[in-house]
Amino acid sequence: MNLSRREFARLAGAAAVVPFAPSAAFAQGGAAKKIRYCVVGLGRISLQHFMPGTKMGSLGEITAIVSGHRDKALKVAAEYGVPESSIYSYEDYDKIRDNPNIDAVYIALPNSMHAEYSIRAANAGKHVLCEKPMANTVKESEDMIAACKVAGKKLMIAYRCQLVPTFLHARDLVQKGSLGTIQAVESANGFNIAKGEWRCNRKLAGGGPLMDVGIYSLNACRFFLGEEPVGINAYTSVIDHDGRFDEVEENVVWTMKFPSGVLASCSSTYGASMEGIIRVHGSKGTLTLTQFGYQGIHLQARINGVNRGDPPQMIDDLEEEKDPAQFARESDYFSKCILDGLPVGPSGEEGLKDMKAMMRIYESAAKNA
Amino acid sequence: MNLSRREFARLAGAAAVVPFAPSAAFAQGGAAKKIRYCVVGLGRISLQHFMPGTKMGSLGEITAIVSGHRDKALKVAAEYGVPESSIYSYEDYDKIRDNPNIDAVYIALPNSMHAEYSIRAANAGKHVLCEKPMANTVKESEDMIAACKVAGKKLMIAYRCQLVPTFLHARDLVQKGSLGTIQAVESANGFNIAKGEWRCNRKLAGGGPLMDVGIYSLNACRFFLGEEPVGINAYTSVIDHDGRFDEVEENVVWTMKFPSGVLASCSSTYGASMEGIIRVHGSKGTLTLTQFGYQGIHLQARINGVNRGDPPQMIDDLEEEKDPAQFARESDYFSKCILDGLPVGPSGEEGLKDMKAMMRIYESAAKNA
Numbered sequence: 012m013n014l015s016r017r018e019f020a021r022l023a024g025a026a027a028v029v030p031f032a033p034s035a036a037f038a039q040g041g042a043a044k045k046i047r048y049c050v051v052g053l054g055r056i057s058l059q060h061f062m063p064g065t066k067m068g069s070l071g072e073i074t075a076i077v078s079g080h081r082d083k084a085l086k087v088a089a090e091y092g093v094p095e096s097s098i099y100s101y102e103d104y105d106k107i108r109d110n111p112n113i114d115a116v117y118i119a120l121p122n123s124m125h126a127e128y129s130i131r132a133a134n135a136g137k138h139v140l141c142e143k144p145m146a147n148t149v150k151e152s153e154d155m156i157a158a159c160k161v162a163g164k165k166l167m168i169a170y171r172c173q174l175v176p177t178f179l180h181a182r183d184l185v186q187k188g189s190l191g192t193i194q195a196v197e198s199a200n201g202f203n204i205a206k207g208e209w210r211c212n213r214k215l216a217g218g219g220p221l222m223d224v225g226i227y228s229l230n231a232c233r234f235f236l237g238e239e240p241v242g243i244n245a246y247t248s249v250i251d252h253d254g255r256f257d258e259v260e261e262n263v264v265w266t267m268k269f270p271s272g273v274l275a276s277c278s279s280t281y282g283a284s285m286e287g288i289i290r291v292h293g294s295k296g297t298l299t300l301t302q303f304g305y306q307g308i309h310l311q312a313r314i315n316g317v318n319r320g321d322p323p324q325m326i327d328d329l330e331e332e333k334d335p336a337q338f339a340r341e342s343d344y345f346s347k348c349i350l351d352g353l354p355v356g357p358s359g360e361e362g363l364k365d366m367k368a369m370m371r372i373y374e375s376a377a378k379n380a
Numbered sequence: 381m382n383l384s385r386r387e388f389a390r391l392a393g394a395a396a397v398v399p400f401a402p403s404a405a406f407a408q409g410g411a412a413k414k415i416r417y418c419v420v421g422l423g424r425i426s427l428q429h430f431m432p433g434t435k436m437g438s439l440g441e442i443t444a445i446v447s448g449h450r451d452k453a454l455k456v457a458a459e460y461g462v463p464e465s466s467i468y469s470y471e472d473y474d475k476i477r478d479n480p481n482i483d484a485v486y487i488a489l490p491n492s493m494h495a496e497y498s499i500r501a502a503n504a505g506k507h508v509l510c511e512k513p514m515a516n517t518v519k520e521s522e523d524m525i526a527a528c529k530v531a532g533k534k535l536m537i538a539y540r541c542q543l544v545p546t547f548l549h550a551r552d553l554v555q556k557g558s559l560g561t562i563q564a565v566e567s568a569n570g571f572n573i574a575k576g577e578w579r580c581n582r583k584l585a586g587g588g589p590l591m592d593v594g595i596y597s598l599n600a601c602r603f604f605l606g607e608e609p610v611g612i613n614a615y616t617s618v619i620d621h622d623g624r625f626d627e628v629e630e631n632v633v634w635t636m637k638f639p640s641g642v643l644a645s646c647s648s649t650y651g652a653s654m655e656g657i658i659r660v661h662g663s664k665g666t667l668t669l670t671q672f673g674y675q676g677i678h679l680q681a682r683i684n685g686v687n688r689g690d691p692p693q694m695i696d697d698l699e700e701e702k703d704p705a706q707f708a709r710e711s712d713y714f715s716k717c718i719l720d721g722l723p724v725g726p727s728g729e730e731g732l733k734d735m736k737a738m739m740r741i742y743e744s745a746a747k748n749a
Contacts, residue, residue: 266634282663
């Protein structure tokens with residue numbers, strides 16, 4: 012996948028305001044410089060999505076691996092042309108400092124390990140791309156931001172949706188007034204989790220569906236509205252006492268009030284199929300986004316005519332992408348931010364805002380229990 | 381529209397448990413006896429929906445009219461063959477007591493008048509079919525129930541959706557376990573209100589979109605789940621300071637926790653188009669109902685196979701009804717309850733439960749303001 016300047020300009024829109032600047036990599040002429048990634052954790056998201064995505068993209072390559080399973084690591088390393096000397100265990104992880112063929116790490120570990128391995132990477136002089144949720148606690152998140160700042164390294168949280176053109180189109184409709192005055196947002200996202208997943212272990216996951224998939228709804232509300240909730244109220248519940256939910260919530264619903272007066276209602280679960288959805292309601296129209304999955308996001312919008320009686324403008328914007336295209340975009344986006352010294356849109360500060368909101372959701376649920 | 385026995389049995393399912401009994405009206409042989417309705421208030425819902433609906437149905441007829449506009453009343457009376465002697469003003473309303481050609485009243489007045497005109501009807505010995513919301517307050521609602529009880533007259537609140545076969549099909553899917561263990565319900569319903577509507581006058585309407593259209597979401601949650609919320613939390617807001625929302629909320633969101641642990645998140649507005657929707661999420665599948673309008677309700681359900689890998693069962697149940705078919709069903713349903721002495725499904729008690737929940741929503745929103 013090659014990013015055209017136009018497309019990158021669009022992607023860059025995910026950051027606050029990033030004037031497009033030609034990549035230093037391209038400006039040098041000849042073969043473009045690539046960001047060399049060390050993948051930390053060989054779970055599904057690394058093996059099936061991020062690594063093939065980076066290979067599919069044009070600005071990154073996999074040059075190192077961190078894994079607790081040497082055999083698995085050797086196999087994957089061979090596949091990606093990673094030399095055996097660039098395979099690390101969690102114990103000797105800090106040695107990445109001495110590897111000049113690593114520019115950045117991709118952290119795809121259980122949530123409880125995000126902070127530690129991000130901070131150790133920053134201390135080793137590497138940029139950090141970390142999966143969501145950023146960490147288990149606000150304190151850990153702040154420490155990650157501080158460590159990257161001190162090290163002068165970039166920190167990105169892998170909010171893949173914020174880079175998908177359809178998602179950005181939806182945000183444009185909201186923020187440029189196409190839907191009129193926004194009044195309400197609804198969102199839901201969840202799934203029926205299998206037994207034995209680390210995601211149901213509080214120590215590893217920090218929480219339940221909220222932190223894993225509800226975060227998509229929370230982040231979408233904040234991202235589309237461009238403001239932070241002043242009020243948050245929530246309930247959690249456990250219905251299935253089958254061992255899956257001894258430590259984390261099975262269901263969570265929450266409402267948010269934003270400074271503009273916009274109200275949001277959100278829902279997440281680990282106990283039922285709950286297709287991702289966002290509906291934004293404005294005085295002039297409604298947009299619906301479905302699916303937060305890796306295969307594309309579907310936007311439908313119905314915008315009323317300016318004059319009464321005008322037929323509504325219908326927008327049907329289906330981004331059909333073959334996985335791992337979203338990860339190629341994510342990997343290339345972070346690479347480009349590093350190569351061109353651009354600020355990162357889905358930054359550590361962005362991740363921290365979600366962390367703070369999620370902690371408020373859990374506090375409210377505890378109070379309302 | 382004629383109700384088959386089978387269809388009526390299905391409708392009767394809306395009530396708790398109503399064994400089907402042949403109508404006394406039919407049992408007598410010859411022309412069926414009809415319930416004679418006095419329509420109280422000649423607004424849009426009477427003129428365009430209930431009156432043509434009753435005409436379309438088979439168990440009711442319009443025999444009297446109450447209106448503050450004599451000219452309008454005369455014109456409508458001529459159209460329905462109502463004698464001039466059966467036209468009443470609000471002042472001489474109590475004289476319906478002396479009219480043997482009135483069995484029941486249909487109350488379609490601003491909410492603030494529901495209680496008074498329902499109670500006066502009961503005192504005059506007439507059955508009462510009253511539009512939703514039942515009243516402006518819990519106290520008024522309790523008084524209505526008491527007055528009808530003392531008079532030995534039936535009281536029905538016009539929850540039209542509870543009689544729509546598609547809606548009942550959806551409830552069956554929920555209550556008979558087709559979706560597995562229910563975890564969460566989402567619902568929304570709203571519209572962009574015009575200036576000058578009585579619905580924005582607190583004294584007349586009792587509240588804003590919650591009481592007018594949000595009530596559909598609230599009632600659907602309660603009706604589908606068959607239980608009452610133990611926890612309620614809400615926010616309201618006003619964004620458009622254009623005179624419409626000086627007295628009532630523009631937006632409202634609320635969450636509910638039910639005794640089973642099911643969580644619900646709901647949203648309503650008078651400031652944006654917000655197509656009615658209900659999504660129910662269970663461990664085995666999800667159903668989506670769209671539209672609470674007069675033209676039919678659309679049900680889509682995706683139910684997973686019992687065994688992993690089984691293809692999902694898709695249900696697509698579109699009730700395409702031409703208005704006023706839903707009102708014909710509503711009118712005939714109440715007529716049949718009266719004729720056959722059957723308990724009413726959407727009873728005063730049912731309306732009172734919504735009133736109590738709505739007052740809790742407003743109390744919570746005030747607390748959270």
